[in-house]
Amino acid sequence: xxxxxDMAELVAVEEALAQVLERVRPRAGEPVPLAxxxxxxxxxxxxxxxxxxRFPSSAMDGFALxxxxxxxxxxxxxxxxxxxxxxxxLADGEAMAIATGGVVPEGADAxxxxxxxxxxxxxxxxGDPVRPAANIRPxxxxxxxxxRVLPAGLAxxxxxxxxxxxxxxxxxxxxxxxxxxxxxxxxxLRPPGEPLGEGEIYESNGLMLAxxxxxxxxxxxxxxxxxxxxxxxxxxxxxxxxxxVLVTSGGVSVGPHDLVREILAExxxxxxxWRVAMRPGKPISFSVRGETLVFGLPGNPVSSLVGALLFxxxxxxxxxxxxxxxxxxxxxxxxxxARRHPQRDDFQRARxxxxxxxxxxxxxxxxxxxMIVRAAAADALVHVPRGDEPLPAGAAARYLPLGxx
Ligand code: AMP
Ligand code: MG
Numbered sequence: 001x002x003x004x005x006d007m008a009e010l011v012a013v014e015e016a017l018a019q020v021l022e023r024v025r026p027r028a029g030e031p032v033p034l035a036x037x038x039x040x041x042x043x044x045x046x047x048x049x050x051x052x053x054r055f056p057s058s059a060m061d062g063f064a065l066x067x068x069x070x071x072x073x074x075x076x077x078x079x080x081x082x083x084x085x086x087x088x089x090l091a092d093g094e095a096m097a098i099a100t101g102g103v104v105p106e107g108a109d110a111x112x113x114x115x116x117x118x119x120x121x122x123x124x125x126x127g128d129p130v131r132p133a134a135n136i137r138p139x140x141x142x143x144x145x146x147x148r149v150l151p152a153g154l155a156x157x158x159x160x161x162x163x164x165x166x167x168x169x170x171x172x173x174x175x176x177x178x179x180x181x182x183x184x185x186x187x188x189l190r191p192p193g194e195p196l197g198e199g200e201i202y203e204s205n206g207l208m209l210a211x212x213x214x215x216x217x218x219x220x221x222x223x224x225x226x227x228x229x230x231x232x233x234x235x236x237x238x239x240x241x242x243x244x245v246l247v248t249s250g251g252v253s254v255g256p257h258d259l260v261r262e263i264l265a266e267x268x269x270x271x272x273x274w275r276v277a278m279r280p281g282k283p284i285s286f287s288v289r290g291e292t293l294v295f296g297l298p299g300n301p302v303s304s305l306v307g308a309l310l311f312x313x314x315x316x317x318x319x320x321x322x323x324x325x326x327x328x329x330x331x332x333x334x335x336x337x338a339r340r341h342p343q344r345d346d347f348q349r350a351r352x353x354x355x356x357x358x359x360x361x362x363x364x365x366x367x368x369x370x371m372i373v374r375a376a377a378a379d380a381l382v383h384v385p386r387g388d389e390p391l392p393a394g395a396a397a398r399y400l401p402l403g404x405x
Contacts, residue, residue: 010277013310013345019272020311021325023288024318027178031171034164037156039217040174041320046149049168051140056104059135063095063117063124064108067132073125095124104136111135143167153323175320180218181240182209185251185260186299187227204372205249205304212308215404216316228257237263241292244319247312250299253283260296261285269294277344280369281307301372306347309381309400332359334395340387349378361399378402
């Protein structure tokens, strides 16, 4: 635990997040073909280009007719397939066979499903009265042309892509994807697959961060690894500062080889905060140079992950104009008592156990910040806010689902 003076210098998590979001300037929009728009954020409301349905259409395979002619035996005067309009209007006392999605002919006000009738000698025998409007999907029943299909700020999920396609929106206006550069620092880092020398370890943060940021809609332009050497830092960080977002890993603590903050300052980045009252991940730094946001994440893999989830992910969403950049936190209950730190918020890795009472968050064994293998088994990142009293099992807690992380 740090000294009182040490604590006084830390910025609270919520304050740090507010400082980050305050400095985000959302990107402009660009029309994007639907086939490439999955996961992108809408930068403007999308309005329907056509009514949906575009014509009164049949909800069933059956017969179009007038409800007033039922019950009765009606001659079948035409057969209407989906995609082919009726040859003419329906007259009193007639029926037309119709497929699901077929255009209901003028003059008809109901469709009777094929299962409820019999067809004999070119006529359909309808035994029971049919309710007017039965099995007809009215024109514009889902959305009217010109009305909003989706609001700005939503990410385009599969069902939302389908909604846009159905409503005739072929090129939704999406936020330009933020360009991200990643620089992993550490002389000890080797790419996976290469032999390790004495004291060396495999580089894992760059890969993790790149995958995470891509999943959030970012264009990851570069992932570099640099040794703890000022010249190597200088050139990689200078390149990285040309991106919209620069994220570094390692080298932001107080050791003699921790060069990131010093060299960022040399390159003209202004530090907004350094060291957040949280664990893991205390030594996080955040700076800006012009429009570029710079996140200095600690090197321990779990600290890097937590810092990225807490600060970089919301920034990437906000840059894309997300309506809710802090999504998708949810509520559950603690599956075990949680000790609390008086000044620092804890972010525990937990397994989710579903119960009738809801989500129960059971902390995993191995909460130390170097234990990425343990963390990778977690379903949730649980927020245990700072406080004097421990929280009992069963207490409500917010968590971030880690299923896709
Ligand atoms: P640092 O923040 O640079 O002091 O690093 C803290 C710890 O994280 C050290 O044990 C580093 O070896 C380790 N570490 C730093 N960067 C990475 C990385 N990119 N991948 C995996 N481990 C790392
Ligand atoms: Mg280091």
